[in-house]
Amino acid sequence: MPVDQIPIGTFSRITHLSQKALRLYDERGLLAPAARDICTGYRYYTCPQVERGIRIRNLLWLGFGLSEVEAILEARERGDAATIREHFARRLAATEREAGRLHAIAEALRKQQQDPFNGGFSMSITEPVIKDIPAVRALSLRERGVYQEAIPRMIGELFGYVCPEGGRQPAARIAGPIMFICHDEEYRETDADIEVAIPITGSVNLEGTAAGVVTLPGGRFVSVLHTGPYPGVGKAYERLFGYMGERRLALAGPSRELYLNDPAEVPEEDLLTEVQFPVEDLPPSP
Structure with missing residues (x-):
């Protein structure tokens, strides 16, 4: 050799x-x-x-x-230094997201140690209410991806259209909270069908972009308000499904999450998320 x-x-x-x-x-x-x-x-x-x-x-x-x-x-x-930088930038962004997720898990585990019966999150959920919601004109992006990566990025893109840089006055005005609309019938770790929308008034120039102006259907919705970290919002879904079962209501379309304040401005325990389910009455039992 x-x-x-x-x-x-x-x-x-x-x-x-x-x-x-x-x-x-x-x-x-x-x-x-x-x-x-x-x-x-x-x-x-x-x-x-x-x-x-x-x-x-x-x-x-x-x-x-x-x-x-x-x-x-x-x-x-x-x-090709540019390609290398691009790969490292994407990896850094993914690592920072994962670090944030792990930090939230660590905080939840600390709280779980202090109170073993609270599920690991400090939160509150209002009693469900039924309300009639009108149709909403909104600026929308819809794509397939991973929730944790896609939703924050899509929100940033939408705000870029209605809050342009350089102090330019936007043609459209925001008319309601940002929302996430889930179009899948089951939870998907990857390849989820994700829509993010912002209610608007006025016109907006979307030439050459993936965004569009849509009309979100109105109707009868059951709703709760969740206060606390986003990972704990599953409890709001649990409460809504329990309420629907008690009143013989069926899900009649995609669920919505409305983000009522900014995670960059308030602590996690003060985050407000309204969860809305469109519903219809189940037929009478035979």
Whole structure:
């Protein structure tokens, strides 16, 4: 064996990449061995490949997927700094969102220790009420994605249309709270059908954008007001479904969450979310 060839076991110890992982990277063309024993198929690497192996390990540790690692390394070979920065910016944003989620979980666990019966969240829910809600003209974005990532980003995009930068006066005015509309019949971790809307008055120029002006249907809705962190809003849904069961009401369309204050301006325990279900009467029992 030539002196500059490193057996896969040794290469694995140097780079802290398992042999199973190295075989996968070979199959993908991400880190192919420099030589292979004809009789045994045993893989051998070279000293210059150690740097690439360690770079792959570090990128994986930062949370990048293999496809992203491949794209970053290819961009590095091209000298494409802009693409590398774009990947790192997206990863940083995702990491900060996850850090915020973990911080909220830690706070909920601390509260759970203090009061084991409160479910981990400090919150309150009003008694459900039934109300007639008129149709609403709204600026809307609808796409598929992950709730935690898509909703904040879509809200920011919508506000960019009605609150333009540079002090320019918007043509449209906000006429109600921002809302999230769930079009799925079940909860989806990914590929959720998400709509975010802002009620508006006046005209707005949407040429070349994904947003549109829609009319959200009115009707009979059952509603509760939830006070507390957003992850605890599931209790509001539980209360609404219990109320609907008691009064023989059925869900008649997508549910809505209306965000009545700004999480950047109030503490989590003071966040106000109104949850609305469109309802209709169930037919009488036979």
